[in-house]
Amino acid sequence: MTKTTGGATEGRRETKRRQTRERIEEAAMSLFLERGFDNTTIEEIAERAEVSKRSFFDYFPSKEEVVFAWQDGFADHMMAAIASRPADEPAVKAVQHGLVSAIVSAADERTMALGELIRRTPTLKARDQLKYAKLEAKLTEALKARGRSDEERLRMRLLAAVVIGALRAGGEIWNEQPPGTSLETFAHRFFGDFWKVLAEFGNEGQGG
Amino acid sequence: MTKTTGGATEGRRETKRRQTRERIEEAAMSLFLERGFDNTTIEEIAERAEVSKRSFFDYFPSKEEVVFAWQDGFADHMMAAIASRPADEPAVKAVQHGLVSAIVSAADERTMALGELIRRTPTLKARDQLKYAKLEAKLTEALKARGRSDEERLRMRLLAAVVIGALRAGGEIWNEQPPGTSLETFAHRFFGDFWKVLAEFGNEGQGG
DNA sequence: GATAATCTTGCACTCGGTGCAAATATTTCC
DNA sequence: GGAAATATTTGCACCGAGTGCAAGATTATC
Numbered sequence: 001m002t003k004t005t006g007g008a009t010e011g012r013r014e015t016k017r018r019q020t021r022e023r024i025e026e027a028a029m030s031l032f033l034e035r036g037f038d039n040t041t042i043e044e045i046a047e048r049a050e051v052s053k054r055s056f057f058d059y060f061p062s063k064e065e066v067v068f069a070w071q072d073g074f075a076d077h078m079m080a081a082i083a084s085r086p087a088d089e090p091a092v093k094a095v096q097h098g099l100v101s102a103i104v105s106a107a108d109e110r111t112m113a114l115g116e117l118i119r120r121t122p123t124l125k126a127r128d129q130l131k132y133a134k135l136e137a138k139l140t141e142a143l144k145a146r147g148r149s150d151e152e153r154l155r156m157r158l159l160a161a162v163v164i165g166a167l168r169a170g171g172e173i174w175n176e177q178p179p180g181t182s183l184e185t186f187a188h189r190f191f192g193d194f195w196k197v198l199a200e201f202g203n204e205g206q207g208g
Numbered sequence: 209m210t211k212t213t214g215g216a217t218e219g220r221r222e223t224k225r226r227q228t229r230e231r232i233e234e235a236a237m238s239l240f241l242e243r244g245f246d247n248t249t250i251e252e253i254a255e256r257a258e259v260s261k262r263s264f265f266d267y268f269p270s271k272e273e274v275v276f277a278w279q280d281g282f283a284d285h286m287m288a289a290i291a292s293r294p295a296d297e298p299a300v301k302a303v304q305h306g307l308v309s310a311i312v313s314a315a316d317e318r319t320m321a322l323g324e325l326i327r328r329t330p331t332l333k334a335r336d337q338l339k340y341a342k343l344e345a346k347l348t349e350a351l352k353a354r355g356r357s358d359e360e361r362l363r364m365r366l367l368a369a370v371v372i373g374a375l376r377a378g379g380e381i382w383n384e385q386p387p388g389t390s391l392e393t394f395a396h397r398f399f400g401d402f403w404k405v406l407a408e409f410g411n412e413g414q415g416g
Numbered sequence: 417g418a419t420a421a422t423c424t425t426g427c428a429c430t431c432g433g434t435g436c437a438a439a440t441a442t443t444t445c446c
Numbered sequence: 447g448g449a450a451a452t453a454t455t456t457g458c459a460c461c462g463a464g465t466g467c468a469a470g471a472t473t474a475t476c
Contacts, residue, residue, distance in 0.1 A: 011442080012443090017454085042431080042432065051455080053456090054434095054455075055455055057432095061433090062433075063432070091412075092409050092412040093413070096413065125338060126335045127334045129337035129340070130333060130337050154381075157381075158402065160377075161374060161377035162373050162374070164373060165369035166366070166370070168344075169365055169368075169369035173365075191413070193362075195409070195414045196414055197366050197367075197410070198406055198409055199406075199407055199410025199411050199413075201406055201410070202409070203403075203407050204298045204301070205304065205399070205402070205406065205407075206400075206403045206407060219473080219474075224472095224473095249461090249462065251462085262425060262465095265465080266423075269464090270463080270464075271462095
């Protein structure tokens with residue numbers, strides 16, 4: 001594997017490694033969901049995944065990171081969705097579509113159960129908030145590509161901050177929604193309200 | 209101390225306890241600033257504060273919490289400042305004044321050094337983000353008191369989310385500002401820009 | 417000063433996480 | 447196929463954060 005012998009082939013090693021990683025993730029998740037995050041030890045995870053405790057740390061840097069491993073996918077999806085929007089579309093709309101697209105594609109059983117777990121576990125709440133910060137950084141990056149002047153890029157930074165704020169608040173409100181509500185419908189309605197309210201805030205702030 | 213013998217007197221016990229707490233905080237902070245958060249052990253803190261390692265945990269639930277202990281004061285100041293604004297003032301303005309007031313009163317040497325420490329220490333970043341979430345919750349609470357209808361209260365929630373987003377972004381931008389800039393001036397100018405940009409985002413979002 | 421309540425301490429223990437070196441598996445090259 | 451190079455897994459010893467508990471020191475109450 002010095003540089004160039006095979007190329008894109010996935011040897012037995014890579015395969016095994018990927019499988020092991022998946023086994024650990026699966027084991028950890030099921031245990032967390034069964035008996036809670038704090039009541040699960042790494043040794044128990046390792047045992048169920050049939051690896052040693054020491055090997056766990058070859059795959060994940062900490063117990064918490066297993067919970068948030070999926071998160072990168074969300075950010076990548078969002079960035080790709082934004083990049084795929086026409087360059088002359090207003091940033092505000094592009095980011096809305098990007099977010100909704102990422103949300104809808106990420107929303108499944110597992111993710112919801114995970115959210116519930118995080119909400120129940122104080123230890124995980126802090127790390128969960130960091131997730132938003134990381135997302136905001138990525139979003140800023142994606143949006144800055146659309147800005148031409150320095151002033152534009154400052155605007156994009158604020159847009160990212162505001163939109164991530166909306167995402168967080170929207171997530172909370174979504175959790176209070178009656179079951180059976182369509183996530184996509186909710187997301188669209190929410191953004192509609194959001195822009196409207198934003199305009200009002202902006203005007204009130206400038207006036208007075 | 210069953211219920212009612214003395215009343216508001218501060219006995220020797222309370223005094224000593226407060227002093228000890230301050231000694232621990234002081235010891236921890238100076239050590240963190242000297243050699244970093246991760247390179248400081250609780251035993252070292254305890255030693256410098258002249259208490260046992262076990263006693264440390266009678267005063268702070270964890271090493272991290274020492275760093276964020278001051279944070280409650282900020283939130284309280286902000287809430288008080290908002291509550292003191294006239295009830296007929298637009299919420300947007302009230303929250304701006306409340307925040308600026310809290311920021312200005314909290315900004316000293318120590319706080320800045322602390323911010324630097326947090327930025328340098330990955331361990332602390334997650335917990336730092338939680339700070340914003342807590343602040344947002346408090347802000348929502350303070351603002352909801354101003355809302356009459358359910359719709360109004362929803363608006364207040366979004367306002368809190370957006371404003372905390374601004375606070376976070378503003379903090380970052382402040383850190384990139386040339387030294388010597390007046391914090392108060394910066395804060396006012398920032399909010400001015402912010403409301404303007406917010407109105408633009410709102411209109412773009414509704415249009416299109 | 418006796419007694420009750422509270423605070424502090426030491427000790428033993430659990431768990432998360434790391435460094436290291438030996439054992440094991442995989443790939444590569446002949 | 448087999449030896450050598452390389453990567454992976456494991457066991458072990460260790461550190462530091464944090465907790466429970468019971469004994470000892472302090473402070474408050476009468």
